[in-house]
Amino acid sequence: MNVASLSLRAFRNYRRLDLDFATGVHLFVGANGQGKTNLLEAVYLLSAGSSFRAMRPECLVQHGESLAEVTAMVSEQGQDTQLAFRFGRGLRAARVDETPCRRLSDFVGHLSCVIFSAEDLALISGPPALRRRFLDRIIFGLHSEYLGIARGFSQVLRQRNALLRKLSTTTSPSAESEAFLDAWDEPYIAAAVRVLALRWEVFARLADAVCALHEQISGDVDSLRLSYRASAGAASSAPTEDALRGSLETALRRRRAEEKSRGATLVGPHRDDLAIVLAGREAASHASRGQIKGIVLALKLAEMELYRRYHDRRPVLLVDDVAAEFDRTRSERLFELMAWADQAFVTATSDEVVPRIGARYQVYHVESGSVERRA
Amino acid sequence: MTIARKGTGAFGRLVKELKRIPGIGTKSAERIAFHVVKLPDELAFALSDAIRHLKERVRPCAVCGNLSESNPCEICADEQRRGRALCVVEETNDLWAIESSGAFAGRYHVLGGALSPLDGVGPERLRIGELVQRIQEEAPEEIIVATNPTAEGEATAHYLACLLRPLGVRVTRIARGVPMGGDLEYADPVTMAKALQGRADV
Incomplete structure (x- = not known):
């Protein structure tokens, strides 16, 4: 799939911008702070309904304006879809082909993107929340119902945590507090199982793809292994819903006293992690910086592979500041990878990466909110 | 209407009271207040009378909590039930x-x-x-x-x-499942799963 045109109104440092794009690689070149990444962010916003820089949409409105709008025509196997996202303080309105979307889940999924930026290197050594978010974002892209399922879960979790916090500070009779907690365990477990069932399904496919791809790109013998580290305890590689339910029930019972004294839910999808093991050792603590880059590359490639397998669609690739974090060989691999996508948007501070681009490409010069196409 | 914007005076007072109603924001409250200003006197007073009567007469039933003008409510008073x-x-x-x-x-x-x-x-x-x-x-x-x-x-x-x-x-x-007269393809996955779990012999 590809983005055929993109229009920005009062988005970040762009007052008004209209661009048409062919397929192939589009390289935005400019000094820092000129608005290169903002262009990738706009495309990503239409795919996920949120920024990859973890900002609320209203923060993306140009200073002094109250409303911003990002519009794009997306082309997929000859079918054009118009996506529009308007937002400002207290307003978010998404439209697909001029039809307003009642829920965000009706909007996401029309445009599939895989983003690759320097911040992604934190996926390996950063906190578990980053790895959960990586997996969750892939699931959002593959299963539109996951958005509602994840929201439902976080609502029950907040309720259960509020109750545990209250129990940890008051000295209510224990039989009574047990009954209060029992009441919330049932909806909590049901919501957690719905999240975990999709997590396990997508994780299993991701793990397979990552291992195969890592072997291809690293070319060395170091084997990469991914496993889902469940806070509810070890599980088989493909647990049934009954097994997920059973392990949650057991773990919640075992840790109830601890949960009550700490005032928080300690077992569930929000406490799980992905274990990334390279040649038998934890990658976060043992992998070199170069090895980490290779693993992240494999993760992103696997993400693209999953879109192909699930939806028979090749996502648009977004690569932020390609030269900064990648040495020559790895960025060459990265450019090879761009040929996998129908279309890629790439930012760089200089156009010295151009000779390495194998695919059809177009260079743009970006300077303080204006974008100029180079011949 | 600078007076209204500042939230003072009779107009501002009504806007402030209307905004207490769930789902009514400043814009809707102002629209209703403008509408009330334009109403003939008898209709506007009928509205305020209706609110007063409602508050004077409707009370929760002492037995079941249902809102009713009688106590116990009609349902609780019905011996058939x-x-x-x-x-x-x-x-x-x-x-x-x-x-x-x-x-x-x-x-x-x-x-x-x-x-x-x-x-x-x-x-x-x-x-x-x-x-x-x-x-x-x-x-x-x-x-x-x-x-x-x-x-x-x-x-x-x-x-x-x-x-x-x-x-x-x-x-x-109560059971959960697919709505009558609806299409299965429009049921959300959670409802669908519940409907399958709660299936019955035909």
Whole structure:
């Protein structure tokens, strides 16, 4: 799939911008702070309904304006879809082909993107929340119902945590507090199982793809292994819903006293992690910086592979500041990878990466909110 | 209308009162207030009289919590409905929804909400003590828990089930499934899964 045109109104440092794009690689070149990444962010916003820089949409409105709008025509196997996202303080309105979307889940999924930026290197050594978010974002892209399922879960979790916090500070009779907690365990477990069932399904496919791809790109013998580290305890590689339910029930019972004294839910999808093991050792603590880059590359490639397998669609690739974090060989691999996508948007501070681009490409010069196409 | 914007004067006062209503923001409140300004006097006074009468006459039923002008309410006063099933709902509008289906011939019990630790609502804030007392006095043959299928409603249902079963009364939960006259392809996955779990022989 590809983005055929993109229009920005009062988005970040762009007052008004209209661009048409062919397929192939589009390289935005400019000094820092000129608005290169903002262009990738706009495309990503239409795919996920949120920024990859973890900002609320209203923060993306140009200073002094109250409303911003990002519009794009997306082309997929000859079918054009118009996506529009308007937002400002207290307003978010998404439209697909001029039809307003009642829920965000009706909007996401029309445009599939895989983003690759320097911040992604934190996926390996950063906190578990980053790895959960990586997996969750892939699931959002593959299963539109996951958005509602994840929201439902976080609502029950907040309720259960509020109750545990209250129990940890008051000295209510224990039989009574047990009954209060029992009441919330049932909806909590049901919501957690719905999240975990999709997590396990997508994780299993991701793990397979990552291992195969890592072997291809690293070319060395170091084997990469991914496993889902469940806070509810070890599980088989493909647990049934009954097994997920059973392990949650057991773990919640075992840790109830601890949960009550700490005032928080300690077992569930929000406490799980992905274990990334390279040649038998934890990658976060043992992998070199170069090895980490290779693993992240494999993760992103696997993400693209999953879109192909699930939806028979090749996502648009977004690569932020390609030269900064990648040495020559790895960025060459990265450019090879761009040929996998129908279309890629790439930012760089200089156009010295151009000779390495194998695919059809177009260079743009970006300077303080204006974008100029180079011949 | 600078006076209205500042929220002072008679206009601002009405806007302020209207904004207390859930779902009414400043814009809607101002639109309603403008409408009231333009109304003929008798219609505007009829509106304020209606609000006054409602507040003077409608009270929660002392037995079930249903909103009614009589006490006990018409449903609790109906001897035909005595001794049958007791249907537990969160709010009066849920009661009206079930009542308008015509499919239930027992009595109701309005809890006045659902468990919600985030809002500080524990069992003591709901009319659960009254429910236990009614079960002991009226000895209904069944308790149908018809709280909403939300996390809060489910937790409330589970809490009630654990509390009431020891009293020796049958406790049931309303079924969840696909809506009548609807297309299966439009059912959300969670509802679909529940509908499959709760399938019945034909």
